[in-house]
Amino acid sequence: MIVFEKPHALTDVPFHYCPGCTHGIVHRLVAETIDELGIEGKTIGIAPVGCSVMAYNYFNCDMIEASHGRAPAVATGVKRAMPDNVVFTYQGDGDLASIGLCETVSTACRGENITIIFINNAIYGMTGGQMAPTSLIGQVTQTSPYGRDPNLGQGYPIQICELLATLEAPYYLERVTVNNVKNVRNAKRAIKKAFQNQVDGKGFSLVEVLSSCPTNWGMTPDKALKWIDEAMIPQYPLGVYRDKDKEAE
């Protein structure tokens, strides 16, 4: 009896992610969702620039590599051309919350019927650990070597779910994390809902996943998962920020 196997929506290409990085978990949750909804054949994914730039090699559905931050605009084009297909973007915080913030907000504002999986690990990973718009106050990075300090003009962490919840159009916004089994199961529920919403034609859905970056945080994988609880969640509270299903009830 098979009790556990690789989702069909994942290819056999080994992930390039660092040990302890949670991209792999989230990839798997997206792939399980695609399998369970039976949508692999009509799904078109859009990869970002950042650590998950090569996500196009890992998902078995058709994939597009976008330029830095522009995945929501690319997804808009794809969805307008192929309205019956399922279109998702998978983006990190530098991509979605910094260079691509305009596309993020505008796509949400239009209420495009797409799904966005947003990985927030509070740092630029691919380039070796620079300050992100999501970096925490006091967080030491290559480009905030004395700790992120608003008094030095480095600003405050940007809260994407809260920001997008000020807009009328988004259908579903939820922040989750994957730092323990319970949270992984909850993240799966949220991701599946975000895809199901699109299949049902409900509109813009975004799931923000608080993720770990042991390499660039300078922590062991175990310590990094704890740091999500201790430092990230207080800044980025988990929960539902918009669910029009609930509002309708």
Next chain:
Amino acid sequence: MTEKVLMKGNEAIAEAAILAGCRHYFGYPITPQTEVAAYMAKKMPKIGGTFLQAESEIAAINMVYGVASTGKPAMTSSSSPGISLKCEGISYLAGADLPALIVNVQRGGPGLGGIQPSQSDYFLATRGPGHGDFHVLVFAPASVQEMADLTGKALHLAWKYRMPAMLLADGTMGQMMEPVALPEPHEAFGTDNPWATTGTLMAREHNIVNSLELAPEVLEQKNLARFERYAQAEAEECLWEEYLMDDAEICIVSYGITARISRNAIVQARKEGIRVGMIRPITLWPFPNEPLKAAADKVDSFLVVELNMGQMKEDVELAIRCRKPVDFCGRVGGMIPTPDEVLDHIHALAEGRR
């Protein structure tokens, strides 16, 4: 051919794109091309197409990238400052071997510049608008009729060669009204694209539209293969028009609105007995090197007329290997030379003063 209708150049572009089979337009307001967007906004919803006013020029070109990834025809239009913003996206289109139509109704620059006509994006268009080694097909219409005809041609050749195409017009061409015979409606095209990301239907390996390649030896091969396609386009798709060149001693080289002005000057010069003709490039990339090389064997001198500081002049000198003197007559900043200004240059060349 259908009967002629009176249209603005910008509207002719929009209608011709629809007739050519384009159903997806993304744009951002900028003078002097906004009529393209306005026309699309009216027309597209009524024919089941997409008009989307994007949040930025950058978003617009990336929406085009998204549609192009699915193999369907898509376009955007803008004017010079907006085209600068689109350059990143055009480079990605080229790198991912995606077809698309980009319309540039040029205005004076650099920077915010002005809103009057210009041809100062010649370098930008013909040298590959964006980072990396690539070309786009570049078409330079000189009438509202050509705005319509070349829009359809650019769309189809972009798909034939899987590369972006740019319609390089200027503010005059965009704003002027002329009678135009619209092309016959074209069947939808771009339906058979084995490379497109339209969903696997669980019937094939997944397609990936991508410009990233970390292995230098592979990336080099991709560039070389792309340039083989470019060589084919250069061999087969170059367009130009010759005017009174049989006995010409002076050859004007000009495109777009300045070719129209030059033509008036030529008519006057011919009345005065000066043997002057014109080679008018219709494609700026590929550039008509061969006819210019042939002309260099016959004429005494060349005169390049354009709305910039002499950008195409360099290509003419390269084409003729500097075998004959090349004079230049240009105005910039939105100023346009009169036929008399061009005629003065012709006189000077004819009298050996230059």
